[in-house]
Amino acid sequence: MNDPVVAKRPAGSGDPGAARGVAAAPTASEAPIPPTPEAPETPKAPHVRPGDRIFRGLATGSGVFIVVLIGAIGLFLILQAIPSLGLDQINFLTSREWNTSDPANLRFGILDLLLVTVIVSILALLIAMPIALGIALFLTQYAPRNLARPFAYVVDLLAAVPSIVFGLWGLFVLGPVLYPFSEWLIDTLGWIPIFAKGNVNVQLGGTIFTAGIVVAVMILPIITAVSREVFDRTPRMHIEGAIALGATKWEVVRTTVLPFGKAGYVSASMLGLGRALGETIAVMIILSTTSAAFGWSLFDGGATFASKIALAAPEFNDTRSAGAYIAAGLVLFVLTFVVNAIARSIVAGHKEYE
Amino acid sequence: MAKRLDIKDLNLFYGKFHAVENVSLAVPPKNVTAFIGPSGCGKSTVLRSLNRMHEVAPGARVEGKVLLDGEDIYASTVDPVEVRRTIGMVFQRPNPFPTMSIRDNVVAGLRLAGVKDKKKLDEVAERSLRGANLWNEVKDRLDKPGGGLSGGQQQRLCIARAIAVQPDVLLMDEPCSALDPISTLAIEDLITELKKEYTIVIVTHNMQQAARVSDQTAFFNLLGVGQPGQLIEVDDTEKIFSNPGQKATEDYISGRFG
Ligand SMILES: Nc1ncnc2c1ncn2[C@@H]1O[C@H](COP(=O)(O)OP(=O)(O)OP(=O)(O)O)[C@@H](O)[C@H]1O
């Protein structure tokens, strides 16, 4: 583009042999001359076709764009958060209090937000991972073809249901349905801290337990879809190798499909976890807010980073209060980054399958 | 060990497509039978029907009988998984399990059959690797992944894996077609060696190979596109290559085909 000589060459000569001849001629004439400053330049003019250039430009451009965009988001969060962090009267990372109603006396700490976010997400992941694995294996290995397609379609359709609908469903349908079960868990297993009676009314269902299950349903389609793709790619020859050794269906899955798809399944789950960490509206609708501290029970209420920020929208007209929430958003941003980095290292550790 | 196979009026289908027609053929024990013929005539299809791998393809169907020492492997009471444990198979492209170590690859079949005794497994691994002429090359790295071997070594690993379960019959579908001449020779020697203990059926596109390793040769042909493949003739390898009974066979082996 900035080099019209190179750009014109392929257009001028359709015969690649001619082009090569043109390129070779100066090299030949220079060959007997001992190394001159020009000599190292001859090999660096490889023939590049315009299509390659344009595509490379576009690809590099997109790559640079996304990196710059992420950098800009991070920078925005940091710049907005710093002034408020300076005004914070208590420790931002280790305090559980959150009071930003008086901008002159900001008291905010993220510990409870972090814990609730992580617990809701992990609960969702623990529920969704085995179910997604089961569905993906069923669809790729067991289901007859004519059943697998519509079934996969239904699962994908789950991903198209808006968050808000999941939230309403969780609050009005799932919450009441879970109530007897939650009661039973609290009565029988209450001595284990995570099943202890929580800090909100279980009967209303606005607990981490309900939210975790709803988020599990929400991340199920993405984990299933990605795992299904990966399992489907298991090389035919390895599957046949196992079958020919006298492997049953399940043994084929165990010896070839699972080892092959493991890394993909793990990264699919991490993708799901990323979504769970950031899920906002559904969690906001379901979780009962409370001023009591998080007590490590699934039947506690509270708020996640995202739901807390969304609920606080009315306070954003004061930049100092808004900065407190942006600081919380920054932590969420970092958290999702860390999760992704872990996922990547897990995947890299399983590269031996080729 | 080393049983005989009798194929009776075998017809093979992929859905509506009639791939192979009326094959009848006897495979004697401790003997190498070669399948030759042009591409697409159904050699692999027939071979795969001998250990019930054919039915793994969607819509695939089998008519006729395959008798293993007189017992029909397609009888309704027979479990295909059992058939595959007694009739081993080696594929065109080496396919060791990439996440498994060399040793685990060799004993994979035994593990599937429920053998857990570590000592027994190690013994079998060594015996099978020796049997496949691979022991000396890999004895120091039995715990390394099988995928790290060369193509020829991988193919011998697959042969070791197949003979580890001491099958009654060993089926090989173009086992050398992805290999260099040296590895090919190693495998041909191995086949001659294995013949003392196993009944072997091998598909090959290489006439010299068929002539070198096999005792009897079956020639398959295709009358036209979309027509089912047929068994043209089967006879002693020497006879097929010196004085075949059919014109088509002669044309094919002398390269005057088509
Ligand atoms: N899974 C399948 N589904 C449908 N048709 C198939 C399938 N496998 C093979 N066929 C068809 O059956 C016929 C016989 O194929 P087969 O693979 O047995 O030929 P072959 O003699 O082994 O050929 P080659 O020498 O090229 O390996 C061909 O027409 C092929 O297209």
Ligand SMILES: [Mg+2]
């Ligand atoms: Mg074939």
